[in-house]
Amino acid sequence: MASTRTRADFNHGRFAKGLARGIAGALLFALPMFLTMEMWELGLYIDRFRLVLLLLINIPLLILLARRIGFEDVSTWREAVRDASIAYFLGVAASAAVLSIIGVLRFGQAIPEAIGMIAIQAVPASIGALLGRSELGQHEDGDEDPVSEDLDEGYGGELFMMAVGALFLGLNVAPTEEMILVSFKMSPCHAIAVIVASILLMHGFVYALSFIGGHQVEEGTPGWHAMIRFTFPGYIIAFSISLYCLWTFHRLDGIDPTQAIMATVVLGFPSAIGAAAARLIL
Structure with a gap:
């Protein structure tokens, strides 16, 4: 109170x-x-x-x-x-x-x-x-x-801090031409690899690498629990924010939906790192 x-x-x-x-x-x-x-x-x-x-x-x-x-x-x-x-x-x-x-x-x-x-x-x-x-x-x-x-405890607070981290880091690079240039160089296989790397890095930053501020999975809890409960939703948040940032900065104007998704995957990589970092430092 x-x-x-x-x-x-x-x-x-x-x-x-x-x-x-x-x-x-x-x-x-x-x-x-x-x-x-x-x-x-x-x-x-x-x-x-x-x-x-x-x-x-x-x-x-x-x-x-x-x-x-x-x-x-x-x-x-x-x-x-x-x-x-x-x-x-x-x-x-x-x-x-x-x-x-x-x-x-x-x-x-x-x-x-x-x-x-x-x-x-x-x-x-x-x-x-x-x-x-x-x-x-x-x-x-x-x-x-x-x-x-209100924000320190609870599932919603964790998701919010991930959104802040994803938005902040995404804003750093979303306006640059490189997001679009890199997406044009990528194949669907590259995009899948970037998504997998983003998710694994997010999970590793918070749970596996013992950084200060990192989280520990409670004893007896399956390893996939944190992945399903926090990491996957965190990546979805980072991906959604990346899409919004690219739209806001006119980076999706005039390109087809497939290429827009590829560009979002590219920006989703740093945004996902930002989301994971926010859980560590905030």
């Missing part, structure tokens, strides 16, 4: 450190996309409906993620909305600052173009801002950072 807190209980120092870690996380996790030409160009021509849809989808994702790892102790949904809003603001600010520094944004540029480039970069940057608290944060006074029971 969430505790009742007052303004006097608010730890301003911890919150300020959370903001600093959020900015660092936005830069660390989104810098590759800030420096990717395809992402700049997407801001110029991306269909505005698809862009707005991506921005809207990011809102509940950030709120749920903030419920788990906010900038300060998060015990209510109101605080989660607050932290998600801050993360979005940090993502926008970091995107505008970096794109301006490297000369992509210029004075006199058309406002719709500038807004498009900043908005599309703000999505991964805002996710990075929240991830920054989890990955760059430091336990103080021997206490662990609080994690909401």
Whole structure:
């Protein structure tokens, strides 16, 4: 049950450190996309409906993620909305600052173009801002950072974190031409091999390789149980998110369904790794 807190209980120092870690996380996790030409160009021509849809989808994702790892102790949904809003603001600010520094944004540029480039970069940057608290944060006074029971426990929470990891890593590479070029070089046998490798790597990352944060199959539980319950659904999530990312970034426009599936399989490989990594580190 969430505790009742007052303004006097608010730890301003911890919150300020959370903001600093959020900015660092936005830069660390989104810098590759800030420096990717395809992402700049997407801001110029991306269909505005698809862009707005991506921005809207990011809102509940950030709120749920903030419920788990906010900038300060998060015990209510109101605080989660607050932290998600801050993360979005940090993502926008970091995107505008970096794109301006490297000369992509210029004075006199058309406002719709500038807004498009900043908005599309703000999505991964805002996710990075929240991830920054989890990955760059430091336990103080021997206490662990609080994690909401709503998302920390349960099957739905595991699937959600896999979706976050798949989306974040998928956004890194979905805008690039290589996803389509690689898919044209692949045969159906290659596609099957990539799918099998994705699933095995997902399972190995979490259960077999003894990484910190990895999961152990309970004694007496069949080995295939975790594969069926978590790994296969995780890959389906990663595949679905990959398909959505490619559609959002116009990578599926003008190609036949078979080739679209092949491209999704290619992007599903890094997205699956991202899904598995999210279960380890978040």
